Amino acid sequence: MANTYRALTPAAVGAFDEGVFERDFTAAEEKDWLESGLIELVPRTYRVLSANYAVPQGQTFEAAMLKENEAALIAGGHIERVDSKQTPNKRG
Amino acid sequence: MAAFTLLDAFISINGVTLSDHSNHVEIEDMREEKDFTAFGASNKVVGKGLGDGTFTIQFFQDYAAGKTHATLQPLIGSTTPVTVEVRATSGARSATNPGHVMSALLFSYQPLSGDVGEPSVMTAVFRNASQTGITYPTA
Numbered sequence: 001m002a003n004t005y006r007a008l009t010p011a012a013v014g015a016f017d018e019g020v021f022e023r024d025f026t027a028a029e030e031k032d033w034l035e036s037g038l039i040e041l042v043p044r045t046y047r048v049l050s051a052n053y054a055v056p057q058g059q060t061f062e063a064a065m066l067k068e069n070e071a072a073l074i075a076g077g078h079i080e081r082v083d084s085k086q087t088p089n090k091r092g
Numbered sequence: 093m094a095a096f097t098l099l100d101a102f103i104s105i106n107g108v109t110l111s112d113h114s115n116h117v118e119i120e121d122m123r124e125e126k127d128f129t130a131f132g133a134s135n136k137v138v139g140k141g142l143g144d145g146t147f148t149i150q151f152f153q154d155y156a157a158g159k160t161h162a163t164l165q166p167l168i169g170s171t172t173p174v175t176v177e178v179r180a181t182s183g184a185r186s187a188t189n190p191g192h193v194m195s196a197l198l199f200s201y202q203p204l205s206g207d208v209g210e211p212s213v214m215t216a217v218f219r220n221a222s223q224t225g226i227t228y229p230t231a
Contacts, residue, residue, distance in 0.1 A: 027170070027171050027172055028171070031172070049157075049158070050108070050157065050158030051158070052108055052109045052110065052112075052158060052159075053107055053108055053109075053158075054104070054107040054108070054109070055107075066172045067172075068170040068171065068172035069106060069170070069172055069174055071166060071170075072106060072163075072166035072167055072170055072174070073106060073107070073108070075162070075165075075166040076108065076157070076158060076162035076163045076165075076166060077157035077158045077162050078107075078108055078158055078162075078163070
């Protein structure tokens with residue numbers, strides 16, 4: 001599942017896009033890009049579905065989650081994405 | 093805090109509380125033992141090498157949404173560390189109830205294990221996956 005990022009340098013803007021963009025990196029690609037400091041994760045809004053997550057059931061919260069951690073929580077039935085208020089660029 | 097009986101341990105995996113599905117936890121914060129004994133020595137000299145950490149947690153299996161299997165199974169295939177926290181009690185972190193926190197990968201997951209007539213329990217083994225090792229926050 002694609003995650004949402006923001007380019008932080010001109011080089012990253014050239015490689016990806018200006019502002020917020022979505023990309024379906026592999027977990028390793030995501031780790032490498034984030035550790036490079038060229039891009040950052042953009043927080044996303046989630047709704048809590050389960051009764052044993054850190055945030056109370058039914059509430060929404062914002063978090064910048066790595067894609068595998070997010071996928072694990074979604075697959076486990078703990079959270080779901082809430083449509084983002086920001087409109088990402090879909091180039092590339 | 094005096095010596096105590098472990099009755100209400102808190103277990104959180106990737107932000108998900110699974111305390112009510114566990115009855116056994118082991119935390120090991122260790123350092124490798126390195127042998128520095130040189131020729132001519134009459135006693136062994138050992139020093140510490142790299143640190144390591146392991147959380148071994150026994151769970152009751154539960155295939156319902158949001159429970160044991162749904163929370164742990166996605167992690168066995170994941171290469172991204174998750175935060176695992178264990179506390180002696182479910183109370184907030186404090187000097188007498190510190191967190192035992194580790195950024196960890198799940199290296200062993202037994203989806204089904206048990207004997208006839210006994211609860212289906214299984215063990216999950218989390219290993220350290222960051223340079224901070226196990227930390228003990230009190231707040």
